[in-house]
Amino acid sequence: MTQAPTLHMKGSAKIGDTLIFDALDLTVAAGQWTCLLGSSGVGKSTVLKLFAGLAEHVDFSGTFGAESGPLDGKIALMAQSDLLLPWLTVAQNVALGARLRGEASDAGKVASVLDRVGLADKSKSKPSELSGGQRQRVALARTLMEDRPVVLLDEPFSALDAKNRARMQELSAEVLEGRTVLLVTHDPAEAARLGHAIVVMTESGAQTVTPPQGAVPRAIDNENVLKVQAALLARLREDA
Amino acid sequence: MKSWQAGIASTLLGLAIWQTIVTLGDLQKFILPGPVLVAETLWKSRVIIIENAWVTLSEVLLGLVLGALIGGISAIMLASSPMTRALVRPMLVFTQAIPVFALAPILNLWLGFGLTSKVVMALIIVYFPVTSAFFDALIRVNPDWLGLGRVMGAGKWRVMWHIRIPAALPGFASGLRLAAVYAPIGAIIGEWVGASKGLGYLMLLANGRAKIDLMFAALIVLAVMTICLHAATDQFCKRFLDRTDA
Numbered sequence: 252m253t254q255a256p257t258l259h260m261k262g263s264a265k266i267g268d269t270l271i272f273d274a275l276d277l278t279v280a281a282g283q284w285t286c287l288l289g290s291s292g293v294g295k296s297t298v299l300k301l302f303a304g305l306a307e308h309v310d311f312s313g314t315f316g317a318e319s320g321p322l323d324g325k326i327a328l329m330a331q332s333d334l335l336l337p338w339l340t341v342a343q344n345v346a347l348g349a350r351l352r353g354e355a356s357d358a359g360k361v362a363s364v365l366d367r368v369g370l371a372d373k374s375k376s377k378p379s380e381l382s383g384g385q386r387q388r389v390a391l392a393r394t395l396m397e398d399r400p401v402v403l404l405d406e407p408f409s410a411l412d413a414k415n416r417a418r419m420q421e422l423s424a425e426v427l428e429g430r431t432v433l434l435v436t437h438d439p440a441e442a443a444r445l446g447h448a449i450v451v452m453t454e455s456g457a458q459t460v461t462p463p464q465g466a467v468p469r470a471i472d473n474e475n476v477l478k479v480q481a482a483l484l485a486r487l488r489e490d491a
Numbered sequence: 492m493k494s495w496q497a498g499i500a501s502t503l504l505g506l507a508i509w510q511t512i513v514t515l516g517d518l519q520k521f522i523l524p525g526p527v528l529v530a531e532t533l534w535k536s537r538v539i540i541i542e543n544a545w546v547t548l549s550e551v552l553l554g555l556v557l558g559a560l561i562g563g564i565s566a567i568m569l570a571s572s573p574m575t576r577a578l579v580r581p582m583l584v585f586t587q588a589i590p591v592f593a594l595a596p597i598l599n600l601w602l603g604f605g606l607t608s609k610v611v612m613a614l615i616i617v618y619f620p621v622t623s624a625f626f627d628a629l630i631r632v633n634p635d636w637l638g639l640g641r642v643m644g645a646g647k648w649r650v651m652w653h654i655r656i657p658a659a660l661p662g663f664a665s666g667l668r669l670a671a672v673y674a675p676i677g678a679i680i681g682e683w684v685g686a687s688k689g690l691g692y693l694m695l696l697a698n699g700r701a702k703i704d705l706m707f708a709a710l711i712v713l714a715v716m717t718i719c720l721h722a723a724t725d726q727f728c729k730r731f732l733d734r735t736d737a
């Protein structure tokens with residue numbers, strides 16, 4: 252993995268005539284988790300799509316990117332849906348990037364990332380044989396396999412049940428350590444647990460909120476985490 | 492009742508109704524022969540029927556395979572390039588507006604009265620359902636899969652080969668199932684317009700000589716052939732999709 256870069260985005264975005272966000276000024280610090288929190292439709296996924304280069308339909312005016320140069324080939328993406336290909340095995344899904352680039356896949360590395368997410372025994376299974384939590388762990392393994400310095404997470408835990416969500420948050424924080432992570436979420440608890448930095452995106456703009464102290468992932472029942480969570484929720488509700 | 496039992500019962504019922512109409516209506520055998528007579532003719536003329544059925548089956552199978560192949564490739568080309576789509580699609584729609592029946596004499600003129608013109612007829616009639624079903628499926632592939640592929644740095648053709656085509660195989664299969672039923676229509680029309688072999692030719696010949704029992708025998712063989720072809724295609728698609736798990 253190359254050095255994790257700092258990302259920035261400054262500007263406004265429109266789709267057709269509809270303003271998605273205006274005068275956004277966002278910095279995603281190198282090697283840290285930045286949580287972009289906001290209600291549905293506030294444009295947080297658009298921010299992520301712009302960084303990922305998947306926003307041809309968005310009319311963006313301003314600047315965004317990494318300080319260190321172009322983002323091509325530096326990004327891995329993980330979404331709410333696991334996006335596993337049903338006709339491939341778990342191991343083949345994890346190695347999808349190599350397959351799509353026409354490279355030989357490194358079987359040893361596949362085994363090691365699957366081991367890291369606790370699915371070493373499932374490498375030959377098809378996605379349909381796995382639970383929702385396991386599938387999302389395969390998606391995390393696929394993200395790790397790409398070994399990119401920047402990881403964009405689009406509500407990757409929101410479709411999981413409470414137990415699996417907490418476990419996935421902890422696992423992701425552990426295995427993605429040292430990378431520049433932008434997590435888009437609508438869950439204040441998640442932002443309070445995982446963010447080295449927290450940005451609340453509302454219709455009136457983006458505001459930075461001081462995260463709780465302590466290393467990530469923070470305990471769910473930590474007093475400061477709960478306080479920040481409550482403050483974030485209040486901030487979100489003000490907007491509505 | 493199991494499905495095969497239901498099938499047999501339904502066939503027997505159909506035959507009984509047929510025989511009743513013939514008996515009660517006191518119909519001449521050159522108007523509507525009864526099932527018993529048709530069965531007798533089917534057995535007596537089995538050699539000539541099998542010879543001609545073999546010709547029709549070859550035409551149908553060749554047309555089906557070629558139509559599926561060319562249709563599949565067309566769908567991939569259409570799905571991969573908006574330019575091709577813009578240029579070729581209106582042409583496709585226009586050609587579909589021409590009744591295949593009207594093309595048969597021209598094809599006979601161009602390709603002769605032999606096998607080729609019938610294969611091409613079957614091919615043409617098979618081409619559109621295959622192309623259209625496969626193309627629709629290729630276009631409707633989950634856009635998030637395509638986005639993931641792009642973020643991973645995949646080129647257009649690798650995304651096509653590794654994501655879009657496998658994801659769209661069920662669409663191709665449903666086009667193929669339709670095609671299996673359509674292909675015999677193309678071959679028979681071709682034979683009607685001009686041929687010296689095949690079930691379509693045999694039916695016209697029998698009709699001209701008032702051998703309606705032979706015509707019915709040929710018709711039944713054709714129907715059974717089509718049903719078997721559809722069932723075989725269905726099995727093929729199921730196994731293929733099971734194996735690729737799409």
